Amino acid sequence: MHLHKSKQLFARAQQLIPGGVNSPVRAFKHVGGIPPFIASAKGAYLYDVDGNTYIDYVNSWGPMIMGHAYEPVVRAIQEQVQHSTSYGAPTELEVLLAEQILRMVPRIDQVRMVNSGTEACMTAIRLARGFTDKNKIIKFEGCYHGHADSFLVQAGSGVATLEIQEVPGVPSSVAADTLVAPYNNLQAVDTLLETYAGEIAAIIVEPVAGNMGCVLPLPGFLEGLQQRCQEQGIVFIVDEVMTGFRLAPGGAQERFQLDADLITFGKIIGGGLPVGAVGGKREIMSLLAPSGKVYQAGTLSGNPLAMIAGYTLLRELDLNRHIYEALEQKTQQLIDGLNTVFGKKAIVHQIPHIGSMLSVFFTEYPVHDFVAASAASNELFKQFFHAMLEKGIYLPPSPFESWFVSYALSDEDIAKTIKAAEESIEQILSR
Numbered sequence: 001m002h003l004h005k006s007k008q009l010f011a012r013a014q015q016l017i018p019g020g021v022n023s024p025v026r027a028f029k030h031v032g033g034i035p036p037f038i039a040s041a042k043g044a045y046l047y048d049v050d051g052n053t054y055i056d057y058v059n060s061w062g063p064m065i066m067g068h069a070y071e072p073v074v075r076a077i078q079e080q081v082q083h084s085t086s087y088g089a090p091t092e093l094e095v096l097l098a099e100q101i102l103r104m105v106p107r108i109d110q111v112r113m114v115n116s117g118t119e120a121c122m123t124a125i126r127l128a129r130g131f132t133d134k135n136k137i138i139k140f141e142g143c144y145h146g147h148a149d150s151f152l153v154q155a156g157s158g159v160a161t162l163e164i165q166e167v168p169g170v171p172s173s174v175a176a177d178t179l180v181a182p183y184n185n186l187q188a189v190d191t192l193l194e195t196y197a198g199e200i201a202a203i204i205v206e207p208v209a210g211n212m213g214c215v216l217p218l219p220g221f222l223e224g225l226q227q228r229c230q231e232q233g234i235v236f237i238v239d240e241v242m243t244g245f246r247l248a249p250g251g252a253q254e255r256f257q258l259d260a261d262l263i264t265f266g267k268i269i270g271g272g273l274p275v276g277a278v279g280g281k282r283e284i285m286s287l288l289a290p291s292g293k294v295y296q297a298g299t300l301s302g303n304p305l306a307m308i309a310g311y312t313l314l315r316e317l318d319l320n321r322h323i324y325e326a327l328e329q330k331t332q333q334l335i336d337g338l339n340t341v342f343g344k345k346a347i348v349h350q351i352p353h354i355g356s357m358l359s360v361f362f363t364e365y366p367v368h369d370f371v372a373a374s375a376a377s378n379e380l381f382k383q384f385f386h387a388m389l390e391k392g393i394y395l396p397p398s399p400f401e402s403w404f405v406s407y408a409l410s411d412e413d414i415a416k417t418i419k420a421a422e423e424s425i426e427q428i429l430s431r
């Protein structure tokens with residue numbers, strides 16, 4: 001396998017674009033090496049500019065739940081694009097997607113479309129602050145809610161991957177309103193609630209943390225947050241940008257029977273095109289301009305291409321709910337194989353997983369928070385990542401990311417992945 005063209009393109013890109021990428025984690029900085037430049041993708045496979053083929057476990061960081069170039073979405077976009085790409089005016093497509101979301105996600109009354117998960121989360125925080133007339137928020141160490149200033153405090157994903165302790169450009173006055181607790185630690189939350197009583201607008205949480213690797217909520221954690229919010233008039237925001245429409249048709253709100261005040265969405269909701277959304281209780285959502293004064297806007301929000309792509313994908317998921325059981329089976333098949341491979345060689349490891357998201361930590365201890373995630377062996381992860389890439393398996397280039405299983409993954413693909421893992425571990429141990 002060679003990456004000649006990718007290497008040339010990466011050199012050119014680095015002259016033109018900071019780090020050569022339009023989103024940091026794609027640069028492979030944590031694992032080193034040249035990121036393959038992708039030319040095309042279909043189903044479970046990526047094809048790079050040097051003709052290499054990969055089985056894809058990144059899936060655009062979540063959106064491609066049905067695999068790449070999913071026919072119904074492709075056809076819908078091809079049809080819609082002939083009617084122009086954007087009007088900047090209301091369309092029936094926005095109504096259809098909003099109705100589809102409310103059909104799938106229980107206990108939300110309204111939804112506003114935006115262009116990214118970041119926009120959705122920053123809008124949710126602004127709504128919470130506008131609704132409560134309070135400024136502070138509680139987030140969790142290692143969780144990532146996009147790159148708005150308020151969230152870049154002890155954040156996960158690329159911020160953790162690049163080990164950026166304090167993000168330059170985030171005013172200390174803004175960071176001061178962001179309080180941080182360890183994930184799964186209700187006692188730490190109670191300490192913040194007592195210390196800052198009457199000042200907290202919202203608690204925002206990933207219901208399954210996917211940006212410090214995959215870290216599951218301990219029993220009672222989410223329910224405990226929800227109860228504290230209900231008791232203390234704090235807005236409970238569940239960030240489902242990653243888990244929405246993935247853990248179940250109704251996401252974590254359905255799977256964990258939550259009753260969030262606000263939920264943010266992204267990734268799958270756009271079918272691979274730029275869409276985010278914030279949804280929730282009418283009394284809060286109605287504060288959004290023009291029905292209220294909490295201002296939020298976007299030139300391309302709700303544009304027809306993104307709407308038809310998201311609507312088509314969500315309808316497919318909604319009308320074919322057997323997909324979710326199949327995704328869980330594929331994921332379990334993969335995990336069973338990896339456990340066997342690592343176990344045979346006495347490689348300490350944890351593979352937290354739920355639905356069709358998982359991650360691999362090379363550590364002997366269960367991972368319930370960012371400190372534990374950070375204690376896993378980075379060096380072994382890097383070696384494993386590259387050994388797998390060379391065998392045509394495309395994993396997230398950071399231990400602080402989740403793997404995503406797509407419906408396009410076949411038994412043969414899973415078997416090939418497990419075989420590649422076995423060969424990779426043998427290769428590493430023989431060094």
Ligand code: KE4
Pocket residue numbers: 023024025026061116117118119121144145146147157158206210211239240241242266267276401402
């Ligand atoms: P975007 O602005 O990237 O669409 O969404 C931000 C966001 C918000 N909330 C959660 C739970 C998220 O996972 C994300 C984005 N996830 C990362 C992957 N870990 C995006 C990948 C990237 O930054 O390139």
